[in-house]
Structures are given as C-alpha cells and as structure tokens.
Amino acid sequence: MSQEKKYKMDIEKIKSDFPILQRKVHGKRLVYLDNASTTQKPKQVLQAMHDFYVYSNSNVHRGANTLSDEATFAYEEAHKTVAKFVNAYSWKEVIFTKNTTEAMNLIAYSYGMSFLKPGDEIILSEMEHHSSLVPWQQIAKKVGAVVKFIPLLEDGTLDMKAYKKLCSKKTKVVCVIHASNSLGTLNDVKTIAKLAHEQGAICIVDGAQSVPHMKVDFQDINADFLVFSGHKMLGPTGIGVLVGRENLLEQMPPFLFGGAMISEVTYEDSSWNELPWKFEAGTPPIAEAIGLKSAIDYLNNVGMDMIQEQEHVLTKYAHKVLSKIKGIHLYGPDTSKKLGVISFTITGIHPHDVSTILDRHGVMIRGGHHCNMPLMRKLNVAGTSRASFYLYNTKEDIDILKEAILDAIKVFR
Amino acid sequence: MSYQRNEVLVHTEEEQLYKENILDYYKHPRNREQLSHPTIKHRELNPLCGDDITVYLEIKGNKISKATFTGSGCAISQAAISMLTEKIVGKTVDEVKKITKEEITKMLGIDISPGRIKCALLCLKTTMKGIQQYEQEK
Numbered sequence: 303m304s305q306e307k308k309y310k311m312d313i314e315k316i317k318s319d320f321p322i323l324q325r326k327v328h329g330k331r332l333v334y335l336d337n338a339s340t341t342q343k344p345k346q347v348l349q350a351m352h353d354f355y356v357y358s359n360s361n362v363h364r365g366a367n368t369l370s371d372e373a374t375f376a377y378e379e380a381h382k383t384v385a386k387f388v389n390a391y392s393w394k395e396v397i398f399t400k401n402t403t404e405a406m407n408l409i410a411y412s413y414g415m416s417f418l419k420p421g422d423e424i425i426l427s428e429m430e431h432h433s434s435l436v437p438w439q440q441i442a443k444k445v446g447a448v449v450k451f452i453p454l455l456e457d458g459t460l461d462m463k464a465y466k467k468l469c470s471k472k473t474k475v476v477c478v479i480h481a482s483n484s485l486g487t488l489n490d491v492k493t494i495a496k497l498a499h500e501q502g503a504i505c506i507v508d509g510a511q512s513v514p515h516m517k518v519d520f521q522d523i524n525a526d527f528l529v530f531s532g533h534k535m536l537g538p539t540g541i542g543v544l545v546g547r548e549n550l551l552e553q554m555p556p557f558l559f560g561g562a563m564i565s566e567v568t569y570e571d572s573s574w575n576e577l578p579w580k581f582e583a584g585t586p587p588i589a590e591a592i593g594l595k596s597a598i599d600y601l602n603n604v605g606m607d608m609i610q611e612q613e614h615v616l617t618k619y620a621h622k623v624l625s626k627i628k629g630i631h632l633y634g635p636d637t638s639k640k641l642g643v644i645s646f647t648i649t650g651i652h653p654h655d656v657s658t659i660l661d662r663h664g665v666m667i668r669g670g671h672h673c674n675m676p677l678m679r680k681l682n683v684a685g686t687s688r689a690s691f692y693l694y695n696t697k698e699d700i701d702i703l704k705e706a707i708l709d710a711i712k713v714f715r
Numbered sequence: 716m717s718y719q720r721n722e723v724l725v726h727t728e729e730e731q732l733y734k735e736n737i738l739d740y741y742k743h744p745r746n747r748e749q750l751s752h753p754t755i756k757h758r759e760l761n762p763l764c765g766d767d768i769t770v771y772l773e774i775k776g777n778k779i780s781k782a783t784f785t786g787s788g789c790a791i792s793q794a795a796i797s798m799l800t801e802k803i804v805g806k807t808v809d810e811v812k813k814i815t816k817e818e819i820t821k822m823l824g825i826d827i828s829p830g831r832i833k834c835a836l837l838c839l840k841t842t843m844k845g846i847q848q849y850e851q852e853k
Binding site for chain 1: 763764767787
C-alpha cells in the first residue's frame with residue numbers, strides 16, 4: 303500500500319469519528335477551519351463524558367463510597383495522562399484550571415504578586431495572546447514591575463538578538479507563546495527558556511496552540527511553567543492545564559481559596575493541601591478531565607508526529623493555493639517556521655465580511671484581531687482572516703476555502 | 716430586541732446578503748467627511764471586531780442640519796452609518812432619539828445574522844450616545 307493511500311485512509315477513519323463533520327451549513331458540507339479557536343470533539347471523548355455521568359457521577363476526594371472512589375480514580379488518572387503526554391516530571395505538577403487564561407492568571411497572581419518587586423522586569427513577546435499579555439500587564443502595574451516586549455521581525459518571527467539584549471539581571475519573568483495563534487509562528491522556546499534561566503528568571507510557555515499539534519516535551523523545553531487548554535485539543539471546554547515545577551509550586555501561595563485545597567482549617571487560619579490539590583479549589587471539572595484524558599488517548603492513538611506532519615502538508619498546500627489569488631495578502635513566516643495557521647487579508651474586504659461570505663459556503667474561519675490587538679496594530683490591519691487546521695482537515699477543504707474566497711472577491715468587485 | 720432568525724433568508728445567495736445598495740454605500744460612502752465645527756462629535760468602537768465610527772452632527776434650531784461620519788470597519792457597519800447620516804438630516808433631535816434597532820435593519824434591507832448585529836447597530840449606538848452626551852452637557 304502506498305504512503306499516499308494509507309494517509310488518505312487514516313483521514314477518512316478520523317473524519318468518521320467526528321459526528322459534527324456530517325452536518326451541513328447553508329446546505330453545504332461543513333468545512334471547519336477554525337481550529338485555533340476551538341476544535342471539534344470525536345465520539346470517543348463524548349462517550350467517555352457520557353459514561354461518567356451515566357455510570358460513575360460523583361464528587362472527587364469525598365470518599366468513602368464506590369462512586370466517589372471511581373470518580374477520584376478517573377480524575378487522578380486524567381492528571382497522570384496529561385503528565386505523560388507533555389512529559390512532566392510528576393503528575394503532582396499538573397494542575398487543572400478552567401482554561402489557559404485561568405492558568406496564566408494563576409501564575410501571574412500567585413507567583414507575580416508574591417515574588418515581583420518594583421523595578422523588576424517581565425519580558426513578553428509582541429505576539430502574546432491577550433491571555434498572557436493582559437494578566438502580566440496588570441500584575442506589573444500592581445507590583446511596580448516593567449513589561450518589555452521581544453519585537454517581531456519582518457517575517458513574523460521573534461527577534462532573538464533583541465531578546466538577548468532585553469535579558470538582564472532585572473529580568474524575573476519571561477513569558478512567551480510557543481506557537482502564535484494569529485501567525486502560526488513556532489517560537490524557539492527552548493532557547494528562550496535557557497537565556498531566561500541564565501539571568502535567574504523563570505520562563506512560562508503558552509502552549510495553547512502547540513500542545514494540540516505537536517509533541518511538546520516539558521522537560522526538554524526546560525521551562526518552569528507550561529499552560530494549555532483542553533478544548534483546543536479535541537477535549538471539552540471548561541478545562542485547562544497548568545504544568546509547573548514542583549519547587550516553584552511549593553513556594554507559591556494558593557490562587558483560589560476554598561474546599562479541597564486545604565489541609566486543616568480552624569476559624570482563625572488554614573493550611574494547604576499537597577500538590578496539585580493546593581491549586582484546585584472547589585469541585586473541579588471532573589467530567590471535563592475525563593474528556594480531556596480521552597482526547598489525549600485519541601491523539602496518542604493517531605500519533606503526534608503524524609498529526610504534525612499531516613498539518614504541515616496541508617499548510618504548505620494552502621500557502622501554494624491561496625498565494626495565487628489576486629488581491630490576497632498572507633501574514634506570518636514561511637511554512638517551515640510555523641504550524642497550521644494561515645492569516646490573510648483581501649484588498650477591499652473587511653475580515654468580517656470575508657467570514658460571512660465564507661460561512662455561506664459552509665466554511666468556518668475566524669475573522670478579527672484574534673485576541674492580538676497590539677499585534678494587529680503593528681501589522682497595520684484592523685484584523686485578519688484566519689484559517690487553522692487540525693487532523694480531520696483535507697486538501698479538499700482547502701480547495702473549497704479557495705473557491706469561497708474567490709466568490710467573496712466576486713461579490714465585492 | 717427580539718431577533719427572529721429567518722431561515723429562508725439565511726439560505727439566500729450571498730449577493731442578496733450584501734445587496735447592491737450596501738456594497739454601493741460601502742464602496743462609495745455618502746457623508747464620509749469630518750465637520751469642522753460640529754455640535755456633536757462622538758466615537759464608538761466594537762471592541763471585538765474593530766468597527767470604528769465617529770459621527771459628526773450639526774444642530775440648528777433643534778434639527779439635524781448636517782450629519783457626517785468617519786471610521787473604518789466591515790461593509791455592514793460602514794454602509795449603515797452612511798445610510799443613517801442621510802436618514803437623519805432634517806429630523807429633530809427627538810425624532811432621531813426614537814429610531815429603533817428594527818428601523819436600522821429595515822433600512823439595510825438584509826437579513827443580519829446574530830453574529831453581525833453589532834456591526835449593523837454601531838451606527839445607532841454612536842448617534843444615540845452622542846446625542847445623550849450633548850443633552851447632558853446642555
């Protein structure tokens with residue numbers, strides 16, 4: 303069997319696992335190209351969550367009954383699955399949050415408010431998502447720290463020479479997005495972490511757009527924190543992940559107070575539970591954790607290397623096809639330096655009008671600033687149109703995207 | 716505002732969604748200029764999509780004598796404010812204040828999906844807030 307055929311067969315099997323891909327929009331086959339926003343869910347994930355609610359639903363860590371034991375076991379297994387997936391040192395370093403944003407706020411509030419002093423410097427990149435930019439910007443104001451930005455080069459990659467110059471003994475926190483949600487740029491976070499550590503700073507990696515699409519190894523990157531979201535990797539909404547180094551998590555105060563995160567409580571004071579529970583106050587997202595575990599099992603089954611390779615083939619194809627369209631402008635680096643995100647504008651058509659016309663063709667893309675308002679200003683656009691791929695997308699999807707764009711140009715001519 | 720999703724219209728061709736007159740107002744906007752001495756000048760944004768409208772109104776004897784705008788954004792937001800500036804000239808301030816959201820969608824003459832309704836109504840929001848501020852300061 304040729305490689306080409308095997309690849310195609312796998313895609314057909316994968317597509318059949320996603321019930322939503324059977325639906326039609328405005329009478330057309332759904333072409334879902336908004337995966338950087340959120341991804342679709344395979345029936346295996348839906349089934350796992352369904353089964354939990356139907357057979358085992360109970361609260362966790364509230365023993366001692368059969369249902370609670372089952373729920374607790376499944377919930378802890380989810381931590382272990384995540385830990386193995388990103389190669390964390392231990393599953394106790396895996397904390398479940400609501401989403402990437404909450405994970406970042408946890409670090410900014412807990413670490414930032416405790417350890418940053420006036421004059422300390424926080425380095426972000428110019429392509430940070432608002433989920434990192436806003437928390438650090440606001441915590442900096444509270445503690446009197448200074449935020450500095452790694453500039454973007456013309457080709458949409460980070461200026462690493464400028465980064466080296468920004469790093470100093472004043473640098474305490476470096477927070478960088480692994481893969482840009484609006485340009486797709488894949489950043490060299492391993493080198494970024496190394497330089498941060500040389501100055502005694504901690505390094506946080508926003509993996510929301512990388513962890514779902516490639517093998518990300520927490521130990522190899524050697525960062526201090528890695529954050530990402532379940533819903534961008536076939537899992538449900540309502541669950542995000544913070545992976546952190548145990549020694550830092552031990553030093554940091556809790557972010558949210560309440561049930562489950564305590565060791566002992568008196569009317570006067572409280573002490574904190576061990577990791578990871580110290581950072582998981584209240585009833586956690588149990589069914590969501592089970593859904594996320596199932597999503598990771600699914601991804602592992604296909605293989606992260608395979609997923610990255612397939613998406614790379616698609617991205618190259620999309621670049622080739624779209625760049626031929628007259629009046630289109632593509633943003634971001636060469637396909638060798640990015641993941642499966644294509645950001646573009648069309649002369650004379652606002653990104654929202656592009657989205658609306660594409661929608662009539664059954665093609666779902668995102669139009670707007672992608673939670674990157676300062677970056678859009680820098681690119682001198684109000685926003686862009688963005689197509690982003692995942693393992694269930696095909697070259698045919700991109701052909702339909704192209705036809706829809708040509709139609710939009712026709713309407714606005 | 717009650718918004719009824721019209722399934723029949725949603726399935727129409729995109730040419731009808733972006734009716735000729737909307738595209739015409741977008742490509743050849745009427746009243747797209749600054750006024751040097753406006754009675755009211757007010758700017759509003761749609762933070763999520765970046766639509767940006769500044770409205771300029773000149774009021775003489777409680778009537779809108781001139782209405783213009785500047786701004787940027789999608790075809791729907793920019794066509795809507797252009798049409799609205801034409802619509803309100805000659806009306807009294809009280810008459811303008813009575814313009815409803817339904818009248819704006821009727822003015823545009825297209826079916827607007829829930830995701831785009833903010834684009835269509837930014838013109839009204841900008842005008843109303845401008846008038847509100849003017850009356851408070853009076």
